[in-house]
Amino acid sequence: VGGDFNNEGTVEVCFDNLWGLISDVGWTNADAKIVCNQLGHKHGVALPKLQSYYGKSNKTIHLRNVNCIGDENSFSECTKTKLSLLNGKQAILTDEVAGVDCIYDEPTESPCIENPNVDPSDNCSSAGSFRLTNKGIPSSIEGRVEYCYNGFWTPLCTMDNRLADVACRQLGHTQYSWGAIVESGEFGTLLNYSLIVNITCSGLENSVSDCNLFATDDNCLPWCPHNNVGLRCFDSGDCEEGTIRLVDGIIEQEGRVEICVNQVWGSVCDEGWDKTDAHVVCQQMGHPELEPVVFTGSYFGDGKYPIVYSNLKCGGWENDITECGK
Numbered sequence: 001v002g003g004d005f006n007n008e009g010t011v012e013v014c015f016d017n018l019w020g021l022i023s024d025v026g027w028t029n030a031d032a033k034i035v036c037n038q039l040g041h042k043h044g045v046a047l048p049k050l051q052s053y054y055g056k057s058n059k060t061i062h063l064r065n066v067n068c069i070g071d072e073n074s075f076s077e078c079t080k081t082k083l084s085l086l087n088g089k090q091a092i093l094t095d096e097v098a099g100v101d102c103i104y105d106e107p108t109e110s111p112c113i114e115n116p117n118v119d120p121s122d123n124c125s126s127a128g129s130f131r132l133t134n135k136g137i138p139s140s141i142e143g144r145v146e147y148c149y150n151g152f153w154t155p156l157c158t159m160d161n162r163l164a165d166v167a168c169r170q171l172g173h174t175q176y177s178w179g180a181i182v183e184s185g186e187f188g189t190l191l192n193y194s195l196i197v198n199i200t201c202s203g204l205e206n207s208v209s210d211c212n213l214f215a216t217d218d219n220c221l222p223w224c225p226h227n228n229v230g231l232r233c234f235d236s237g238d239c240e241e242g243t244i245r246l247v248d249g250i251i252e253q254e255g256r257v258e259i260c261v262n263q264v265w266g267s268v269c270d271e272g273w274d275k276t277d278a279h280v281v282c283q284q285m286g287h288p289e290l291e292p293v294v295f296t297g298s299y300f301g302d303g304k305y306p307i308v309y310s311n312l313k314c315g316g317w318e319n320d321i322t323e324c325g326k
Contacts, residue, residue, distance in 0.1 A: 002054035007041050007102040010054040013062055013075070020062035020088060024050040027098040030070035031078065038074050041102035049099035056097045058299045060088035060250065064095070089250055124148035128209030130170060132231055134187055140171045142232040144187035147196060147208065149215065154195035155228035161306070162203040163211065168233035170207045178234045178264050178306040185227030193221040194228075232304060236263035242322050244284055248300045253290070256300035257281055259308065259321060266308030268321075270296040277314045277324065284320040 003009030012019045032048040061083055068078035083091060127150070132143030145167065146153045164179030194216070201211035239260035249255030257268045278292035313325035 001057070002099075003101075007036075007039075008049075008054065008100065010052070010056065010097055010099045011035055012059070015062045015082070016085075018060070018062075018085075020060045021056070021092070022066060022098040023061050023064040023091060023095040024048075024052070024098040025095065026065045026067065028068075030068045031066045031098070032100040032102075033070050034068045034072050034075050034078060035100050036102035039102065045103045047101040047103060049101055050096065052096040052099070054099045056092070057301065058092065058249070058295070060085055061091040061095055061097065062088055064091065066098070085250075123152050125151065127151075128207075130167060130208045132171070132187075133190075136188070140173075140233070142182070142187070142230065144190060144228050144230050146190060147199070149195045149213075152195065153190065155190045155224065156196060156199070157194045157224040157229065158198060159229045159231070160200070162201045163199050163208070164231055164306075165203055166201045166205045166211060167208055167231055169205075171233060173233050174235050178262075178266065178308070180232045180234065180304060180306040182230030182232055182304070183227055184230075187228070187230040189224075189228050191228070192224055194224060195221065234264045234305065239263055239265050242320060244281060244321060246285070247303060253287060254293075254295075254300070256298075256303055257321075258303065258305060261308040264308075265305045267303050267305055268312065269307050269310035270298075272311040272313065276316045277312045277321070279316055280314045280318050280321055280324060 001009045001012055011022050013022060014020075027048050027050060029046065029048055032046040036042070036044070036046040064081045064083060066078055066080040068075070072078055126148055129148040131146050131153075132139045132141070133146060134143035137143075145156050145159060147156065148154075159181050161179065161181070164181050168179040197214040197216055199208065199211050199213050201208070205211055241260055241263055243260040245258050245265075246253070246255030247258050258265050259268065260266075273294060273296055275292055275294050278294050282288065282290055282292045309321075309326045311326060312321070314321070315324070318324050
C-alpha cells in the first residue's frame, strides 16, 4: 500500500484477521524477493525499502527481524519474530516499517500513453452525461465516475471536491449533500487511461457538463496506473448535528476525528490542527483530564466521509469543536 504503482509500497501482512505492518529492522533483499514473488512479480529486481519509505499507517506491527533465505515458496516460511498486539502497537511508535519495490515492466514515473484505438463495449450517445457505476450496476449514491466524451464512456484519473459536489448535485442529492472522493479502486476499473485530463468546477454548477473540461490531445492520454476515481454522495440525516466521534483507533480514546455537520459525518483537515484543538475534542468527549496527543497526515486513515472543517483555531475554553474558529 502507499505506492504509486501496484508493484511497490509498504508491506502489510494479515495475522489473526488483522492487517498489520513489518518492522524494517533486518529487512533485506531476500525478504523483499519473497514478498515480490508471492505477489506475482517473480521476474525482476526486488528492492527493500526502509524507513517507512511509502508511509506508515496506524496499524500494529506484526513482525520484526524477518529473515528469508530467498528460496522460500511463501513469506510464511521465513523465520521472523511475531509481536503481540500490545507490543506491536507500542512498536509503531518507535520502529519504521518495511516496503518493497518489485521492479519488472512498469515505469517508475506516471507516463502518458499513446492514444489507443478506444473501443469500450458500452459507448454512449449523450455528450457530457455523467454516471456512477458500482461493479457494473448504475448507482446514484456511489460508484466509479464515468463521463460521456466523444461517444465513449471514460473514467477519470483525478477529481477535486468541487467537482465531487457538483456531481452529487446532478445525481439528485440535496443542497446539504457532500461528495467524498474514493481512490481505493473498490468500484473496479473501466480503463487504465482517461480521455479527459481534468474537469474543473466553481462548485456552483448544477451539472458536470457546465464545468470546464480539459480533453487530451490526439497523441497522449493520462494513464491511471492504479484505480479509476470513484465518488460517494451523502445526504443529510445520518447523524445528530454537532456530534463528535473517534474512528479507526485501536483503543477507544484514539482515532480519526469525525463530526456531524449538516447531519452528515465528516472529518477534519489537519491543516492547522494542534494540541489546543485536540484538547477541545477530548473535553467534548468526556475526557477533560487527559493530555491529548496530536496525530496528522491521516494517521488513522482517510475514512470514507468528506472533509467538513479545516484550519481549526480553538482557544481551549470552548465546550465543543463547533464553537472554534474554522
